[in-house]
Amino acid sequence: MAGKLMRAVQYNGYGGGTAALKQVEVPVPSRPSKGEVVLKVEATALNPFDWKIQKGVLRPFMPKKFPFIPANDVAGEVVEVGPGVENFKPGDKVIAGLNVGMGGGLAEYCVAKADVTVLRPAEVSAAEGACLPAAGTTAHGILIAAGLKFDGSGPQKNILITAASGGVGHLAVQLAKLANAHVTATCGARNLDFVRSLGADEVLDYKTPEGAALKSPSGKKYDAVIQCAPPVPWSVFEPNLSRTGKVLDLSPGASAMWTFAVKKITMSKKKLVPFFASVKGENLVFLAELVKQGRLKVVIDCKHPLSDAGAAWAKCIEGHATGKIVVEP
Numbered sequence: 001m002a003g004k005l006m007r008a009v010q011y012n013g014y015g016g017g018t019a020a021l022k023q024v025e026v027p028v029p030s031r032p033s034k035g036e037v038v039l040k041v042e043a044t045a046l047n048p049f050d051w052k053i054q055k056g057v058l059r060p061f062m063p064k065k066f067p068f069i070p071a072n073d074v075a076g077e078v079v080e081v082g083p084g085v086e087n088f089k090p091g092d093k094v095i096a097g098l099n100v101g102m103g104g105g106l107a108e109y110c111v112a113k114a115d116v117t118v119l120r121p122a123e124v125s126a127a128e129g130a131c132l133p134a135a136g137t138t139a140h141g142i143l144i145a146a147g148l149k150f151d152g153s154g155p156q157k158n159i160l161i162t163a164a165s166g167g168v169g170h171l172a173v174q175l176a177k178l179a180n181a182h183v184t185a186t187c188g189a190r191n192l193d194f195v196r197s198l199g200a201d202e203v204l205d206y207k208t209p210e211g212a213a214l215k216s217p218s219g220k221k222y223d224a225v226i227q228c229a230p231p232v233p234w235s236v237f238e239p240n241l242s243r244t245g246k247v248l249d250l251s252p253g254a255s256a257m258w259t260f261a262v263k264k265i266t267m268s269k270k271k272l273v274p275f276f277a278s279v280k281g282e283n284l285v286f287l288a289e290l291v292k293q294g295r296l297k298v299v300i301d302c303k304h305p306l307s308d309a310g311a312a313w314a315k316c317i318e319g320h321a322t323g324k325i326v327v328e329p
């Protein structure tokens with residue numbers, strides 16, 4: 001592979017949105033380091049994290065260097081294995097979560113760490129597989145943090161999932177039902193039936209007064225809120241929480257971090273907890289197995305070719321996808 005060129009999409013600095021993405025030809029990565037594999041990419045899923053990094057929310061820590069090839073969630077075929085990699089061989093179909101600071105997903109080939117790479121069951125398409133690393137492991141991890149158990153043990157919990165039609169939310173609703181929760185969910189009017197079809201017990205249109213107030217139609221108080229939607233003031237959550245209810249916030253801004261600190265210092269029983277996911281191989285295996293068994297459905301809003309990755313990027317920035325956005329080389 002050394003010396004061969006591949007198509008990729010990259011940007012050269014912070015800001016600029018879709019217009020700053022450039023279609024380029026760069027060398028195919030080769031000779032992977034210890035514990036790494038080179039993949040021929042079959043599908044890449046975008047996450048809001050990707051355009052937030054471009055915007056500079058983690059400046060100066062991420063990206064680690066420019067020019068930067070964004071996106072971290074891929075499915076593909078192993079073409080080369082680095083020293084010490086014993087569980088993969090060329091030809092294996094896999095799913096991988098790439099190093100978030102290094103990116104590399106919007107390209108024909110990329111480098112992945114073997115410990116966050118898992119075999120993709122034949123029943124799981126490349127596009128479905130690519131949707132699992134960030135969105136799937138976040139949905140899974142945040143429900144565990146909310147106290148849900150996937151082995152059927154423990155009492156039933158009342159969970160609110162906001163932005164249940166999105167990439168994380170649509171997987172969280174299904175996983176919460178598998179963990180025996182009572183699920184209330186918020187989404188836009190056009191997605192009410194869709195979110196019900198995922199298994200939500202009660203669904204609220206976020207643009208109605210009841211939806212904006214996050215009130216359970218049956219009057220249930222929430223043991224946990226899986227906060228995937230844009231920021232909501234604590235005063236809206238507070239009256240809807242059970243005595244020890246907590247809000248797990250995926251995108252905590254300054255106000256949420258303040259609430260987190262105040263609740264901690266005052267040892268409040270009701271809490272707001274910032275949640276940051278990290279992709280683990282064992283969780284990816286669990287999720288891929290659920291998709292294989294037909295117990296978890298990955299919903300794909302749209303697919304775009306790599307040559308039109310800008311359209312996928314723009315759609316992700318808009319924040320109105322139903323399910324996931326996928327780019328294919």
Ligand SMILES: NC(=O)c1ccc[n+]([C@@H]2O[C@H](COP(=O)([O-])OP(=O)(O)OC[C@H]3O[C@@H](n4cnc5c(N)ncnc54)[C@H](OP(=O)(O)O)[C@@H]3O)[C@@H](O)[C@H]2O)c1
Nearest residue numbers: 048163165166167168188206229250251275276277320321
């Ligand atoms: N901390 C972490 O580790 C972590 C990991 C993953 C994701 N995240 C964050 O979690 C958030 C959700 O991610 P995602 O991938 O699920 O986003 P996404 O797919 O872009 O979410 C889009 C969905 O959100 C819905 N939505 C927008 N505003 C809403 C509101 N006020 N109430 C209810 N639904 C609303 C939209 O419905 P309409 O089209 O009807 O408006 C759309 O279906 C993002 O901020 C992301 O950065 C954090």
